[in-house]
Amino acid sequence: MIRRYGIGKRLSEMVTYHGFLYLAGQVAKDPSGDIKAQTREVLDQIDELLEEGGATKKGILSATIYIKDMADFAAMNEVWEAWVPEGQTPARATVQAMMAKPEYKVEIQIVACNGMSQHGGEHHH
Amino acid sequence: MIRRYGIGKRLSEMVTYHGFLYLAGQVAKDPSGDIKAQTREVLDQIDELLEEGGATKKGILSATIYIKDMADFAAMNEVWEAWVPEGQTPARATVQAMMAKPEYKVEIQIVACNGMSQHGGEHHH
Amino acid sequence: MIRRYGIGKRLSEMVTYHGFLYLAGQVAKDPSGDIKAQTREVLDQIDELLEEGGATKKGILSATIYIKDMADFAAMNEVWEAWVPEGQTPARATVQAMMAKPEYKVEIQIVACNGMSQHGGEHHH
Numbered sequence: 001m002i003r004r005y006g007i008g009k010r011l012s013e014m015v016t017y018h019g020f021l022y023l024a025g026q027v028a029k030d031p032s033g034d035i036k037a038q039t040r041e042v043l044d045q046i047d048e049l050l051e052e053g054g055a056t057k058k059g060i061l062s063a064t065i066y067i068k069d070m071a072d073f074a075a076m077n078e079v080w081e082a083w084v085p086e087g088q089t090p091a092r093a094t095v096q097a098m099m100a101k102p103e104y105k106v107e108i109q110i111v112a113c114n115g116m117s118q119h120g121g122e123h124h125h
Numbered sequence: 126m127i128r129r130y131g132i133g134k135r136l137s138e139m140v141t142y143h144g145f146l147y148l149a150g151q152v153a154k155d156p157s158g159d160i161k162a163q164t165r166e167v168l169d170q171i172d173e174l175l176e177e178g179g180a181t182k183k184g185i186l187s188a189t190i191y192i193k194d195m196a197d198f199a200a201m202n203e204v205w206e207a208w209v210p211e212g213q214t215p216a217r218a219t220v221q222a223m224m225a226k227p228e229y230k231v232e233i234q235i236v237a238c239n240g241m242s243q244h245g246g247e248h249h250h
Numbered sequence: 251m252i253r254r255y256g257i258g259k260r261l262s263e264m265v266t267y268h269g270f271l272y273l274a275g276q277v278a279k280d281p282s283g284d285i286k287a288q289t290r291e292v293l294d295q296i297d298e299l300l301e302e303g304g305a306t307k308k309g310i311l312s313a314t315i316y317i318k319d320m321a322d323f324a325a326m327n328e329v330w331e332a333w334v335p336e337g338q339t340p341a342r343a344t345v346q347a348m349m350a351k352p353e354y355k356v357e358i359q360i361v362a363c364n365g366m367s368q369h370g371g372e373h374h375h
Contacts, residue, residue: 002184002242004213009206011217015186017238018144019268022187025218059252061265062272064189064314064359066220070348081259088254092261093275093359095316095347098195098221109189109218113267117252127309127367129338134331136342140311142363143269147312150343189314191345222345223320234314234343 005052014049016114021053023110025066031103035072038105039079046110055114057083060090064109066097076106088117130177139174141239146178148235150191156228160197163230164204171235180239182208185215189234191222201231213242255302264299266364271303273360275316281353285322288355289329296360305364307333310340314359316347326356338367 006013006024015022026045028038050056067076073094084090090110099107131138131149140147151170153163175181192201198219209215215235224232256263256274265272276295278288300306317326323344334340340360349357 002186002213002238002240004242007212007214009211010202010209010214011188012214013216015216017186017240020186022216022236024216025189025220061252061267061270062359062361063261064218064275066218070350073350077260084260086259087257088252089257089260089262091263091265091272091274093314093316093357095275095349095357097347100195100198100219107218107220109187111187111272113252115252115267117254127311127338127363127365129367132337132339134336135327135334135339136313137339138341140341142311142365145311147341147361149341150314150345189343191343222347224345225320225323232343232345234312236312 005049014053016053019114021050021055021112021114023049023112025107025109027099027104027107031101035075035105036079039076042106042108043079043083046108050112053114055112058085058088058117059114060110060112062111063090063092065092065094066099066107067094068096068098068105070096072105130174139178141178144239146175146180146235146237146239148174148237150232150234152224152229152232156226160200160230161204164201167231167233168204168208171233175237178239180237183210183213183242184239185235185237187236188215188217190217190219191224191232192219193221193223193230195221197230255299264303266303269364271300271305271362271364273299273362275357275359277349277354277357281351285325285355286329289326292356292358293329293333296358300362303364305362308335308338308367309364310360310362312361313340313342315342315344316349316357317344318346318348318355320346322355
């Protein structure tokens with residue numbers, strides 16, 4: 001069963017199906033901030049959407065991060081690493097790209113699930 | 126069970142598994158058109174692939190749109206918004222990127238499912 | 251049940267859930283090589299991760315390829331086409347993008363499954 005959240009004429013902010021959550025690429029609602037402010041705002045929006053869908057950031061499977069200027073990579077990562085759950089980080093890819101508005105410095109696209117990690121669910125290698 | 130459609134030596138146009146449909150990034154077969162013509166052609170190709178896989182555009186979970194020149198964003202959106210089903214829009218991310226050929230102005234990568242929306246399946250917030 | 255492989259403080263190299271495998275964007279550990287060397291190394295890393303997750307390259311549903319310079323497209327494809335299983339190629343999108351380090355020439359982001367192709371599982375059109 002498909003469920004949609006934050007439905008607009010162009011896109012929905014989230015679509016869920018069979019325990020999988022597909023989020024729209026999140027950008028800062030206030031694009032005047034610096035990279036850290038924009039990253040924080042994007043991650044807050046992701047937290048809210050995941051909660052609406054019955055999930056948490058521990059259920060993120062994959063994140064695709066678009067960053068306008070790779071010079072901001074370290075500052076974005078600082079905010080990101082403080083946010084991701086220790087030992088339960090998602091798969092991730094980061095590339096440099098311009099987004100819909102030139103003010104946007106970062107956009108994050110998430111695929112998550114509403115499942116739980118297995119007990120002791122980390123596999124280090 | 127995995128099924129593939131439009132199999133080539135480099136890629137398949139679509140691979141399906143457990144009700145999920147993963148489409149190859151679609152670009153216009155005729156890259157001489159303007160952004161609106163290319164977007165229309167890409168969306169037609171997506172309709173055809175979804176139909177082959179037993180789905181429709183109402184089952185699109187996520188769209189990633191690569192656009193060569195963000196100056197074409199509004200024109201691409203005009204065609205997109207006329208195509209997406211009202212009240213059943215997918216999650217979406219759009220970034221600027223060059224594609225395999227310089228003539229390509231837009232490429233769209235889709236993840237869909239063959240499920241149905243729930244009765245009254247919209248959640249506005 | 252979520253399982254993670256190659257867990258770091260920023261990302262996990264792979265996260266699996268319900269038979270789906272989400273891999274982090276793979277880049278060459280040795281970024282001094284040319285496009286062919288980097289592509290080979292990336293594909294080797296993907297083989298290893300898939301094996302750890304109980305899958306093979308025949309289970310790849312979707313590949314997103316980021317290439318720093320589209321002038322390397324043909325050389326990347328040569329290595330790619332020698333690697334993908336004949337008749338069982340995944341869906342794929344390729345766009346030009348800069349990655350985290352300027353030396354990286356290619357990054358590949360994979361979604362796979364641990365299922366099998368159906369008997370005679372190709373659908374040509």
